[in-house]
Amino acid sequence: MALNDSIRYHKGALFIDALAVESIVSETATPVYIYSLGRVLENYRRLAAAFAPLNAKLHYSVKANGNLGIVSALINAGAGFDCVSGGEILRALTAGAAAADIVFAGVGKTEAEIAYALRQGVGWLNVENPGELQHIQAAAEASGREAVQVALRFNPQVAAKTEPAIATGHGAAKFGMTAAFVQRLLARQAAFPRVKIAGIHLHIGSQLGDIAATRSAIKKALELIRPHPHIKTINIGGGFPVAYQPGEKLPSLRGFARALEPLLRGYRVLLEPGRCIVADAGILVATVLYVKEQAERLFYIVDASMTELLRPALYGAYHEIVPLRQTEARRARAQVVGPVCESTDVLARERLLPRLQAGDRIAILTAGAYGMAMASNYNARPRPAEILVRGNRWWLGRRREAWADLLQYEEPLGMKKTLSGPELC
Ligand SMILES: Cc1ncc(COP(=O)(O)O)c(C=O)c1O
Secondary structure (H helix, E strand, O other): OOOOOOEEEEOOEEEEOOEEHHHHHHHHOOOEEEEEHHHHHHHHHHHHHHOHHHOOEEEEEHHHOOOHHHHHHHHHHOOEEEEOOHHHHHHHHHHOOOHHHEEEOOOOOOHHHHHHHHHHOOOEEEEOOHHHHHHHHHHHHHHOOOOEEEEEEEOOOOOOOOOHHHEOOOOOOOOOEOHHHHHHHHHOHHHOOOEEEEEEEOOOEOOOOOOHHHHHHHHHHHHHHOOOOOOOEEEOOOOOOOOOOOOOOOOOHHHHHHHHHHHHOOOEEEEOOOHHHHHHHEEEEEEEEEEEEEOOEEEEEEOOOOOOOOHHHHHOOOOOEEEOEOOOOOEEEEEEEOOOOOOOOEEEEEEEEEOOOOOOEEEEOOOOOOOHHHOOOHHHOOOOEEEEEEOOEEEEEEOOOOHHHHHOOOOOOOOOOOOOHHHHO
């Protein structure tokens, strides 16, 4: 089972740190996300310790889980942040991050986002496109910034051992720039006098299943910057894997760090971990609404769905599912499905689970990364609440959306107005 020191059974009941999950859920209702801040910080410290010999700076990837309580706890632990939109920068700043500790990445930054990032004073921009350099130069002139520090995102054209949908470093991916492209840009540095190309950035994918592809990508990056000794920073991205399935064999954080250390000595190293910090610190709790048996299949229809946890529908991702109360009930193969009107709204297929009844509660494990962050209002479903746990205390991090919230951006019926320019934002 993908349980851990924070999320585990105690006397037959599922606990998160010192609290029975049932005791929280009896007050919050379901579906609900619950996160252990202790586990988040433990994961952060484990990664920091593994990369301590490299003196690496960790920039937590806000896209994995932008909950303000989590971001704020990581600020206190010393993290910087990797943001991929103006909204994520705003989120990190709102939680109290220093702008200088933010790396602004992303394949399609708008001019407005670039200008905002510069006005705020973000520390780094990871550039994926020559056009971006022009926008950065213009925004630097407009805001009076003399020097903006950027890293070029390199697409090393290596295939990471991972789910194809989350591989980003192969030549056919939209991410980054190939070696020839990076070389051409490096040759044109003087055309962007306020842009200081001081780093090289790569991220070859998420949930990396081996270290070899990362090593090979880093070697290629170092080769590329060798003729440019002023480039002293290498951002190796995130992608450190997490066990979603019991018994899954994956490279360890220490394994990654040890294998990369000889290559990276002498460079300033940045990391952008997301999943490995938050995934196993979070659960999504749901209630069984109905049990349906037909066509020789057993369906548990639960109140969570692809709108709360998209990963199974998006890329067939596996999440372990456990009851809140351990039971001796007979086990049967079942489909755990949500109420959304899509055939792909299946949280688990043909999964051996204890027999459940309507009203029983289940926890979907390892849901702390790319869970709430990808949640949507499809089928006009309000997004769930997020609960934070620290030891024996819990509190509401984000309230459940109400039906009325779903209407908050609508214009009153019958009032037609033509919008233009900035009003559209
Ligand atoms: C550029 C970049 N950095 C970091 C991350 C975080 O990856 P992970 O959550 O697998 O650590 C991603 C994920 O998509 C990414 O695209």
